[in-house]
Amino acid sequence: MNIIDTAIPDVKILEPKVFGDERGFFLETFREDWFREHVADVTFVQDNHSKSGQGILRGLHYQTEQTQGKLVRVIAGEVYDVAVDVRKNSPTFGKHVGVLLNSDNNKQLWVPEGFAHGFYVTTESAEFVYKCTNYYAPEFEQSVLWNDPSLAIQWPLVNSMQPLLSPKDEAGLMLADAPTF
Numbered sequence: 567m568n569i570i571d572t573a574i575p576d577v578k579i580l581e582p583k584v585f586g587d588e589r590g591f592f593l594e595t596f597r598e599d600w601f602r603e604h605v606a607d608v609t610f611v612q613d614n615h616s617k618s619g620q621g622i623l624r625g626l627h628y629q630t631e632q633t634q635g636k637l638v639r640v641i642a643g644e645v646y647d648v649a650v651d652v653r654k655n656s657p658t659f660g661k662h663v664g665v666l667l668n669s670d671n672n673k674q675l676w677v678p679e680g681f682a683h684g685f686y687v688t689t690e691s692a693e694f695v696y697k698c699t700n701y702y703a704p705e706f707e708q709s710v711l712w713n714d715p716s717l718a719i720q721w722p723l724v725n726s727m728q729p730l731l732s733p734k735d736e737a738g739l740m741l742a743d744a745p746t747f
Contacts, residue, residue: 567594569604570673572663577649577681578605579665580637580674593672595639596697605676608635610697617642618687618694623721623729625684626650626710626738630745633679635699643692644668645685646722650710653680654746662719668692680747682710686721686729708745711738 570579582593602608618624626648628634638647650662666688667673677683685694712721712735723729 567597567600567604572665574649574651574658574661574663576678577663578676580605580676582672582674584672595674596637601637606635606678608699610637610699612698612701613695614698614702615693615695617691619691619730620687620689621724621727621730623684623686623712623731623735625735626682626712627684628652628680628682628708628710629700629703629706630708630747631706632700632703633747634702635679636677636683636696637674638667638677638683638685638694638696639672639674640667640669641693641695642669643687643689645687645692645694647675647685648683648719648721649675649677650682650717650719650741651680652682652710652741652744652746656680659746660716660741662717664719666722682708684712686723688722688724709735709738710741710744714738714740716741
């Protein structure tokens with residue numbers, strides 16, 4: 567597994583080695599001892615899988631209690647995946663990392679606790695899977711508005727169309743008004 571550093575030191579892109587031939591391919595997506603030694607000393611307690619159509623944007627989500635670190639990847643299609651630092655005392659507060667994750671590049675993104683997370687589907691559909699370091703707790707979930715100007719996220723919107731959002735995400739807060747860590 568190759569580790570790619572990002573502009574935010576705690577956020578990492580992981581690029582697995584893919585072994586393939588005419589029969590198909592094999593890749594290791596997670597190994598606990600390696601992850602603990604090279605990325606973060608965490609325990610994952612929940613795996614999630616979602617499928618979304620083109621133009622869907624989910625996020626930017628985080629939990630103020632039962633905070634979650636997430637190891638995310640795409641197994642079909644492509645998304646633009648974003649992690650935003652919402653740790654008030656961090657030197658990278660309000661900064662973000664964005665990366666294209668798809669079923670061809672097999673990259674993964676490590677999103678530590680203290681970050682808002684979201685993704686936008688760029689292909690006809692995408693299947694997104696992720697490991698979490700804590701359980702989903704909707705009573706503690708927050709949503710930062712995807713297009714908060716202070717974040718300056720350059721979402722790769724298909725045909726410049728506005729993304730499809732859930733009511734929760736439509737009601738997202740500006741980072742300046744959102745609870746932070």
